[in-house]
Amino acid sequence: MSEDDLQQATLELALRLGDDALVLGQRLSEWVSNAPYLEEDIACANVALDFIGRARMYYGYAAELAADGRCEDDFAYLRSEREFHNYLILELPRGDFAFTQVRQLLVDLYNSGFLAQLCRSRDATLAAIAAKAMKETRYHLRRSREWVVRLGDGTEESKRRTQQALEELWGYTHELFEPDTLEQQLAQAGIGVDTRMLKAHWQQELEALAREAGLHLPQNDWAVRGGRTGYHTENLGHLLMELQSIHRAYPGCQW
Amino acid sequence: MADSQLELFEVFIRSKRGLDHKHVGSLHAQDHAQALEYARDCYTRRSEGVSIWVVKSSDICASQEEDSECFFDPSDDKPYRLAGYYRLPDPVDNM
Amino acid sequence: MQGDANDRELEHSFLRRIGEEQKIEPKDWMPEAYRQSLLRQISQHAHSEVIGMQPEGNYLTRAPSLRRKAVLLAKVQDEAGHGLYLYSAAETLGTPRSEMIAALQSGAAKYASIFNYPAQTWGDVGAIGWLVDGAAIVNQVSLQRTSYGPYARGMVRICKEESFHQRQGYEIMLMLAQGSAAQRRMAQDSLNRFYWPALMMFGPTDSASAHSARAMQWKIKRETNDELRQKFIDQTVPQIEFLGLQHPDPEICWNAERNHYDHGEIDWDEFYAVINGNGHCNRQRLAHHIRAHRAGAWVRDAVAAHQQKLAQRTAAAT
Ligand SMILES: [Fe+2]
Ligand SMILES: [Fe+2]
Numbered sequence: 001m002s003e004d005d006l007q008q009a010t011l012e013l014a015l016r017l018g019d020d021a022l023v024l025g026q027r028l029s030e031w032v033s034n035a036p037y038l039e040e041d042i043a044c045a046n047v048a049l050d051f052i053g054r055a056r057m058y059y060g061y062a063a064e065l066a067a068d069g070r071c072e073d074d075f076a077y078l079r080s081e082r083e084f085h086n087y088l089i090l091e092l093p094r095g096d097f098a099f100t101q102v103r104q105l106l107v108d109l110y111n112s113g114f115l116a117q118l119c120r121s122r123d124a125t126l127a128a129i130a131a132k133a134m135k136e137t138r139y140h141l142r143r144s145r146e147w148v149v150r151l152g153d154g155t156e157e158s159k160r161r162t163q164q165a166l167e168e169l170w171g172y173t174h175e176l177f178e179p180d181t182l183e184q185q186l187a188q189a190g191i192g193v194d195t196r197m198l199k200a201h202w203q204q205e206l207e208a209l210a211r212e213a214g215l216h217l218p219q220n221d222w223a224v225r226g227g228r229t230g231y232h233t234e235n236l237g238h239l240l241m242e243l244q245s246i247h248r249a250y251p252g253c254q255w
Numbered sequence: 256m257a258d259s260q261l262e263l264f265e266v267f268i269r270s271k272r273g274l275d276h277k278h279v280g281s282l283h284a285q286d287h288a289q290a291l292e293y294a295r296d297c298y299t300r301r302s303e304g305v306s307i308w309v310v311k312s313s314d315i316c317a318s319q320e321e322d323s324e325c326f327f328d329p330s331d332d333k334p335y336r337l338a339g340y341y342r343l344p345d346p347v348d349n350m
Numbered sequence: 351m352q353g354d355a356n357d358r359e360l361e362h363s364f365l366r367r368i369g370e371e372q373k374i375e376p377k378d379w380m381p382e383a384y385r386q387s388l389l390r391q392i393s394q395h396a397h398s399e400v401i402g403m404q405p406e407g408n409y410l411t412r413a414p415s416l417r418r419k420a421v422l423l424a425k426v427q428d429e430a431g432h433g434l435y436l437y438s439a440a441e442t443l444g445t446p447r448s449e450m451i452a453a454l455q456s457g458a459a460k461y462a463s464i465f466n467y468p469a470q471t472w473g474d475v476g477a478i479g480w481l482v483d484g485a486a487i488v489n490q491v492s493l494q495r496t497s498y499g500p501y502a503r504g505m506v507r508i509c510k511e512e513s514f515h516q517r518q519g520y521e522i523m524l525m526l527a528q529g530s531a532a533q534r535r536m537a538q539d540s541l542n543r544f545y546w547p548a549l550m551m552f553g554p555t556d557s558a559s560a561h562s563a564r565a566m567q568w569k570i571k572r573e574t575n576d577e578l579r580q581k582f583i584d585q586t587v588p589q590i591e592f593l594g595l596q597h598p599d600p601e602i603c604w605n606a607e608r609n610h611y612d613h614g615e616i617d618w619d620e621f622y623a624v625i626n627g628n629g630h631c632n633r634q635r636l637a638h639h640i641r642a643h644r645a646g647a648w649v650r651d652a653v654a655a656h657q658q659k660l661a662q663r664t665a666a667a668t
């Protein structure tokens with residue numbers, strides 16, 4: 001890859017990671033004033049804030065690489081469903097509290113592997129963002145782990161809901177570990193992460209945790225993919241409609 | 256069914272190294288581990304702390320107001336325990 | 351008989367403490383009416399913080415820039431924190447939070463009526479931060495000197511956090527006022543709708559206030575409704591001027607003799623109408639709170655059950 005191509009690919013990666021963070025942050029922010037008790041409203045807001053902050057860092061870097069006058073908000077507010085390249089698992093509606101915590105667990109566990117690698121990127125900006133995000137993720141993971149154990153090992157109802165969430169989310173996890181050509185090239189260039197390498201450890205950790213929580217990992221192998229190519233579930237359109245509504249209603253305004 | 260109420264914890268925070276932990280409030284949590292995390296989320300959103308203690312509120316044993324006379328009044332008549340009680344000669348103005 | 355004499359003595363030393371500006375602390379003897387009055391005020395204050403998350407929370411998913419989204423999220427989160435500090439202060443009086451929440455949901459306990467007004471536009475998010483938090487701050491600064499220790503300490507903590515709330519609101523207004531014609535109209539409209547309700551936040555005029563006199567005597571309240579309202583009116587005039595917006599009160603006029611602004615009459619009929627359930631959002635706010643609380647019941651049960659299991663396992667192992 002030429003330096004130019006590499007830069008273009010890095011820009012695309014930064015946007016993907018920004019989309020991941022923004023979409024999940026958006027979903028998490030929906031819990032504020034809806035959590036099971038006040039302490040959780042506050043805790044969920046903290047995690048949401050981390051992801052919004054992360055989105056801003058990735059988009060900010062994308063803007064720097066694009067160097068065409070676009071800023072973070074142009075990426076967040078003026079691209080449509082097909083142009084967003086986040087993983088599908090992140091755009092699913094927040095569901096109940098078990099669904100949210102199981103999704104967090106699957107994603108936090110993935111992120112902790114991913115960020116640990118990205119910290120070593122030879123792209124200094126990505127490495128710096130990853131180092132900061134890694135600290136946040138360590139805390140997120142601690143929370144989601146504990147919640148999944150608590151809910152799995154709580155009442156009959158909480159166990160049922162948690163197991164069900166796991167079943168509903170499982171098919172969306174496969175694409176996390178299926179890098180496309182661009183991501184593989186970036187990994188080879190020492191900039192990105194080859195996510196195929198993350199799966200074994202992810203699965204292992206998850207199995208141990210499921211045992212502790214009295215849950216079982218789904219054995220069936222249905223899989224839905226497409227996030228990285230902009231082939232989304234119907235949920236993303238609604239999410240973006242809401243997220244972008246005010247910004248788009250007043251084109252060209254400052255806020 | 257009665258609403259499940261989590262346990263009440265008191266939160267103490269050391270705002271920076273070298274200072275004491277100070278009581279800042281309380282919160283509800285399942286256990287000590289979760290109370291620590293919530294204390295982090297609820298009471299240190301603006302970098303107010305470098306260390307946190309949590310204590311079950313029910314584990315605190317407090318002195319009672321009816322005891323305050325016999326607890327605290329007796330030390331009121333011992334001013335000689337305070338430096339200000341002693342007048343230093345002018346030439347020795349600092350000790 | 352002896353009990354009565356003892357009570358009188360306790361009451362006497364309680365009043366002496368209040369007179370000497372000493373704080374009353376949780377374990378101190380206090381008249382039952384003082385405890386009840388505190389519990390009513392602190393829990394109402396806590397409920398207001400929590401219900402107050404809703405109007406702005408309604409914009410978390412729509413904030414028009416990422417920076418605004420982060421700021422608003424932090425702000426609404428702070429309000430949850432304030433609710434927590436205040437429930438925590440109220441719990442020192444011996445009433446568990448679950449009881450206070452039940453009282454809120456049954457309608458027995460109130461929350462600030464201002465949150466029954468709808469946040470209709472993004473401008474309202476600005477107006478709420480600027481005017482609603484602004485009015486709350488005037489009140490809360492005064493309450494930092496309230497006679498009950500845990501409440502006063504909670505207020506100190508809250509006041510530290512509040513000033514960012516008002517500033518971010520004013521900054522939103524400033525951007526709108528300096529923006530496009532449509533943004534300017536949005537700012538003026540939000541100011542018009544929130545100005546008067548913000549004045550009503552200080553409560554009825556002193557002559558009509560049911561709880562005021564007693565609360566002043568016990569130093570639960572430190573300044574009267576009208577004094578606080580006047581402070582707010584005075585400080586807001588130059589802020590509106592700087593925005594270049596029109597003042598919603600046509601009668602606003604500097605009175606050099608009083609050293610205060612004279613102002614138009616507040617529509618108290620509207621005030622009582624909203625308090626009595628006729629605001630746009632009274633039902634919606636409570637329904638939202640009840641829905642979220644019910645939806646969380648199985649989670650709270652799971653936490654309790656998990657804790658019990660852990661305890662049993664520990665017991666079995668020893
Ligand atoms: Fe507040
Ligand atoms: Fe506030």
